[in-house]
Structure formats: C-alpha cells, structure tokens
Amino acid sequence: MALPCSPLQALGLCLAQGLAALWALATIAVQVLRRLFQGQGPVGQRLSPLVTDFGFQRQVWAVLRVGLPNFRVGRILVRAYDNNGTALVCRNRDVREVLDRHQDFEVVYGPRMEEITGGANFFLGMQDGPTYSRDVTNMRQAIRRSDPQELLVPLATAWAEAIVRDGQGQIDLPRQLGAQIPARIVQEYFGLRGPRREELIEWTTLLFWYLFVDLAASPELRPKALAAAVQLQEALDQEISERKICLARGGAKPADDVLQRCLEMQAIGTPGMDDLGIRNYLIGFVIGAIPTLSAAATQIVDELLNRPEQLAQAQAAARDGKPGEFEGYVFEALRYQPLNPVLYRRAVRDSTIARGTWRAMTIPAGTMVLASNYSAMFDPMQVEHADRFWPGRPWHDYIFWGYGMHTCAGAYINSALLPVMLRPLFCRPHLRRSPGAKGQIDRGTTPFPTHLALCFDAE
Ligand code: HEM
CATH class of the missing domain: 1.20.5 (Single alpha-helices involved in coiled-coils or other helix-helix interfaces)
Structure with a gap:
C-alpha cells in the first residue's frame, strides 16, 4: 500500500x-x-x-474521489431491496470501512435468497450470528482449502486445454469455455450431476442476475428467476435422494464431492446438515460459481485484447513465464474490468464514516450505500501506481471478491482457476478478436458477457 x-x-x-x-x-x-x-x-x-463502459466509469470515479467522495441523495436507486435513499462511497478507505462495519451496514439479499430457496436464508443474505457462523463453518469443511490446488486445478487444466484444442483456431469464449468449466465443476466437484451443463448455466445466470444485478426490480425477470429456482431445487432434491437410496442399498463407493461430504456430515449429526440445509447451501454456491467465473474470464481477456503490448507479455508469460507471472496479468486485467464494480449495503442505524476527515458523512438508517470497490482499486491515496497496468502488484490492492465478513467463499477457487482456465488460450500464437461485432463482448439480453468470438493459430 x-x-x-x-x-x-x-x-x-x-x-x-x-x-x-x-x-x-x-x-x-x-x-x-x-x-x-x-x-x-x-x-x-x-x-x-x-x-457500462469501464474506461468511462474510471473517469467518473476519478472525479468523484476528488470532488465528492461520499455523498447521499434522497432518490431510491436500488428498487430490489428496501431502502429510503442512496449514498455513494468511492475512496478506498471508506469503501473498506463500510464493508468492514457489518453491524452498521448490513447485507440486504435475504428476502430474495429466501424466495430462491423456497424458505431459508443463505449466508450471503445473513447478518453476523450463530447461524451464519455455523453455516460458514460447515461449508469450510465440505469445501476444503486444499481442494482448488489438489482437485480443481488438474481438472480445469485438462478441460481448458481440450476445449481450446478442439476449437481449432476459434472460440466463443464465454459460451465454450468461460461457462463450461464452472458448470463442469458444479457437476463433478459439487456433485450436481443430473442437469445438463446448459441448464445449469441458464438457471444460475437468471438467479445471479435476480439476486445481485436486478437493481431496478424488473417485473419480467422475477418469474423467470423463480422458475429457475424451482428447477434447481428439484434437481438438488433428486440428487440428494438418489445418493441416499444408493447408499442405503450399499451401492458403489460414492465420489468424493462436496455433496457427498455434506451427506457424510449429516450422517454424524452435524447441525444444519439436514437435506433441506444441504440443498440451500448448494443453491448458494452453485449460483455463485458459474456466471461469475465466466464473466470474469471473459472480461480479463477483453481487457488484455485492448492492450497489445501487455497481451504479448501475457502470452509469453503463459508459455514460459516464471511461476506467478501469468497470474499477475490475469488479475491486473481484472482490476480494470472487475465483475462487481460496486457492492451495496443498507445502513442499520445512523452511522458516520470517514470520521475525523473533511469527507466525514453521517449516513441515515435505511440508506442503501453503494461502495465502489472498482473506484477503491484505483484510489492513488492507497494504491501504488493506481493508474498503471502493473502485473504482480501487491495483492492487497485488489478488492475483487468483496471485503470483510462476506468476502467471497469461492475466493481461493477463483484465484486458482481463472489463470488455469485461460492459460491454454494465451499459449496459442496470434490470439486476437474475430473480425467485426462478433469480436466484441455481446451481453445478449443479460448483464453478463454471453459471446466474445476469438481467433488464434491452431497448433
Ligand atoms: C470470479 C469469480 C467470482 C467473483 C468476482 C466473486 C465475487 C464475490 C463478491 C464480491 C462477494 C461479496 C458480495 C458482497 O459482499 O455483497 C462474493 C461472495 C460470495 N461468493 Fe463469490 N465470486 C466469484 C466466484 C465465486 C465462486 C466460484 C463461488 C463458489 C464456489 C462463490 C461463492 C460465494 C459465496 C458463497 C459468497 C458469500 C460469502 C459470505 O457471505 O460469507 N463465488 N463473491
């Protein structure tokens, strides 16, 4: 720093x-x-x-950080969750302060989480307390810290290499690689093997959109998201009951996946691990995994394609760089196009931030606080060479996976998988956009990249 x-x-x-x-x-x-x-x-x-232009957004943040770093308007901008006005926070220290003070600034996603599970909350929608701690602890046992390196990296490396090789010089990045790899991880690592990958991608895209991106509360999206939620619930119910029947009949030794570990924890009476609890945990994780990794992978490549010099360096690093070198390009590119440019919280009580500075602001209870982690990552008061593309910069500069109590539960998975998913592509000579509009990110009718056609020299 x-x-x-x-x-x-x-x-x-x-x-x-x-x-x-x-x-x-x-x-x-x-x-x-x-x-x-x-x-x-x-x-x-x-x-x-x-x-939606990242470069334009950066310019706006640069102006606000200097002229109006913290401000509140009476207007309600987020309609999906209850609030009585909006505050914007964009200095690095203040963004971290809001996200750290979870007693004063609460997560709001609970009501939509409960709609999606058909009853219970999931931990990203919960405030601090015994249930939150229990659930996080349970899932840290089911999703082990060593899994990304020991299980996921070998799988994703092989899948990504095969996808790029089979593309024979062409690939539609989010559709053929970005979404496919996390969807396979949901099938083979999380253990939801019934639904087809295309179904998993469609359901989770709708559900992630509904929970986190649908700030205007679109009436058209809601029924589609709730229908997807029912399909995901049913698929998980079926998977759980089939596993239990198989186990009761003394069937073949089950795979070592997250669902199986949850069932083993159930068998020894772990609190929270009844069938419904397991279903809800997996709903939350499956939604978190697919559209996020796909969008982040696509935006990383898009950013590097905009930077020919750094693209060439990243390709050289992917082919024969030192350990960690290629990763430096991947994560620095993500700083320029992060998945969540803004995280939002609601003030529980009147709360003053940046106390003792000229920008101190009291945020009234009920205000929705938009804390821009994107702006924070470009704040020169805290981030060294903030405006320079600096691969390998201190990891502390990045706020990709949130901050504080609700920091992404998939953070280790993301850090391990994004470089592995992209390396085979960067190893191919002459990586470039396809000509015309096809070679630019197309979000279709969703907020996520759905197409980005690329070419490269097949080996
Ligand atoms: C590049 C991919 C990803 C990005 C950028 C990302 C980003 C985030 C962010 C910003 C948060 C915090 C939200 C907030 O504070 O309001 C979060 C939370 C969370 N993410 Fe991710 N995520 C990614 C991938 C994943 C994956 C792969 C999983 C599951 C394996 C996952 C599961 C979760 C969960 C369960 C939480 C809630 C944690 C809590 O409440 O304690 N995410 N993620």
Whole structure:
C-alpha cells in the first residue's frame, strides 16, 4: 500500500489527483458530447453505452474521489431491496470501512435468497450470528482449502486445454469455455450431476442476475428467476435422494464431492446438515460459481485484447513465464474490468464514516450505500501506481471478491482457476478478436458477457 510518508509527498499526491480529476472531467465531457452529437435515438439511449463502459466509469470515479467522495441523495436507486435513499462511497478507505462495519451496514439479499430457496436464508443474505457462523463453518469443511490446488486445478487444466484444442483456431469464449468449466465443476466437484451443463448455466445466470444485478426490480425477470429456482431445487432434491437410496442399498463407493461430504456430515449429526440445509447451501454456491467465473474470464481477456503490448507479455508469460507471472496479468486485467464494480449495503442505524476527515458523512438508517470497490482499486491515496497496468502488484490492492465478513467463499477457487482456465488460450500464437461485432463482448439480453468470438493459430 503506498501512502505518502511526508506532508510534502501528501501534498504532491493531492495535487496530482486534482490534475488527474480535471483531465478526467474534460475526457468525460468530450465523450458525452460525442455521444450526443454522433449517436442516434433518444438522449438516454445515446448515453447508455457509457454507463457500462469501464474506461468511462474510471473517469467518473476519478472525479468523484476528488470532488465528492461520499455523498447521499434522497432518490431510491436500488428498487430490489428496501431502502429510503442512496449514498455513494468511492475512496478506498471508506469503501473498506463500510464493508468492514457489518453491524452498521448490513447485507440486504435475504428476502430474495429466501424466495430462491423456497424458505431459508443463505449466508450471503445473513447478518453476523450463530447461524451464519455455523453455516460458514460447515461449508469450510465440505469445501476444503486444499481442494482448488489438489482437485480443481488438474481438472480445469485438462478441460481448458481440450476445449481450446478442439476449437481449432476459434472460440466463443464465454459460451465454450468461460461457462463450461464452472458448470463442469458444479457437476463433478459439487456433485450436481443430473442437469445438463446448459441448464445449469441458464438457471444460475437468471438467479445471479435476480439476486445481485436486478437493481431496478424488473417485473419480467422475477418469474423467470423463480422458475429457475424451482428447477434447481428439484434437481438438488433428486440428487440428494438418489445418493441416499444408493447408499442405503450399499451401492458403489460414492465420489468424493462436496455433496457427498455434506451427506457424510449429516450422517454424524452435524447441525444444519439436514437435506433441506444441504440443498440451500448448494443453491448458494452453485449460483455463485458459474456466471461469475465466466464473466470474469471473459472480461480479463477483453481487457488484455485492448492492450497489445501487455497481451504479448501475457502470452509469453503463459508459455514460459516464471511461476506467478501469468497470474499477475490475469488479475491486473481484472482490476480494470472487475465483475462487481460496486457492492451495496443498507445502513442499520445512523452511522458516520470517514470520521475525523473533511469527507466525514453521517449516513441515515435505511440508506442503501453503494461502495465502489472498482473506484477503491484505483484510489492513488492507497494504491501504488493506481493508474498503471502493473502485473504482480501487491495483492492487497485488489478488492475483487468483496471485503470483510462476506468476502467471497469461492475466493481461493477463483484465484486458482481463472489463470488455469485461460492459460491454454494465451499459449496459442496470434490470439486476437474475430473480425467485426462478433469480436466484441455481446451481453445478449443479460448483464453478463454471453459471446466474445476469438481467433488464434491452431497448433
Ligand atoms: C470470479 C469469480 C467470482 C467473483 C468476482 C466473486 C465475487 C464475490 C463478491 C464480491 C462477494 C461479496 C458480495 C458482497 O459482499 O455483497 C462474493 C461472495 C460470495 N461468493 Fe463469490 N465470486 C466469484 C466466484 C465465486 C465462486 C466460484 C463461488 C463458489 C464456489 C462463490 C461463492 C460465494 C459465496 C458463497 C459468497 C458469500 C460469502 C459470505 O457471505 O460469507 N463465488 N463473491
């Protein structure tokens, strides 16, 4: 972490930040004007591509970090979960503070989690307490810390290599690789073997969207998500009952997967591990695994394709770099296009953040706080060389998997799998976008990348 160590350095950093913000403001104005004068259709439609443009977002954060780092508006922006207004927080320290103070800023996902499970909450929707601790502890036993390296990396390495080889010089990245590998992990490691991979991808995409991305509470999405939830529940019920019948009949030795470990914990009377509990745990993990890894893998590649020099270095590192070198490119690219640019929490009580600084703000109870981890990762007050693409930067600079109590339970899996999923592709010579629109990320009707066609020289 690079903090200025003398008042003079601090002043220098503030000045540099101010100049960068002015430059960002000018860039924003140019982009907005260009869209307004060159685009077609209503103003909103002309400007909307900017909202999802990562480069544009970075410019906006750079201006806000300097001019308006913490502010509140009376308007409700998140309609999916109860709240009475919105606060935006974008300095690194303040984002970490909000996410750390889980007693004051609560997770909100409980109501939709309960709709999806058909009753019970899942731990990302829970506040701190005995049930949360029990559930996290249970799943840490079922999903062991050593599993990513010992079980998942060998599997994903072989699958990714086969997918890229079979592509013979072409691949639609999210569809053929990004979503396929986590879907196979759900089948073979988590143990949900019944549904086809395409079904798992479709259900989890709808459910993740409904839980975390549907901020406007779309009436069209809800029935589709709830139908997917029922299908996922039924598939898990069936899997659990088949395993138990097989076990009772003394069938073949079961596979060592997460579901089987949960059933073994049930057999010794572990609290929380009844059939419904196991189903709910797996619902939460399966939803967390597929669209996330797929989108992150696609966005990493997209970012590197935008940077020819770094793409060439990443390819060299993938082929014969030192241990950890290729990983440095993967995660630095993800900093530029993270999966969740903003995490949100609701103020439980009136709470002051950044106390003792000029940007201190009291957030009234009921306010939805949008804490931008994306902005935090580019905050030069805490992040060294924040605006430089720096592979291998200190890991502490990254806030990809959340922060504090609800930090991603798949964090070790993500860190191990993303490089492994992508390495075979980067080892192929002349990796490039397919010509035309096909070679750009297409999100279809979803918020996630669904297509990105690439070419490479087949070996
Ligand atoms: C690149 C892929 C992934 C990204 C970027 C990601 C990101 C995140 C983030 C930001 C959070 C915190 C949300 C918040 O605080 O509001 C989170 C939580 C969580 N994630 Fe992930 N995730 C990924 C993959 C996975 C995978 C593969 C799994 C399952 C194997 C998973 C399971 C979970 C669970 C269970 C939680 C809740 C943890 C808790 O409440 O204690 N995620 N994830």
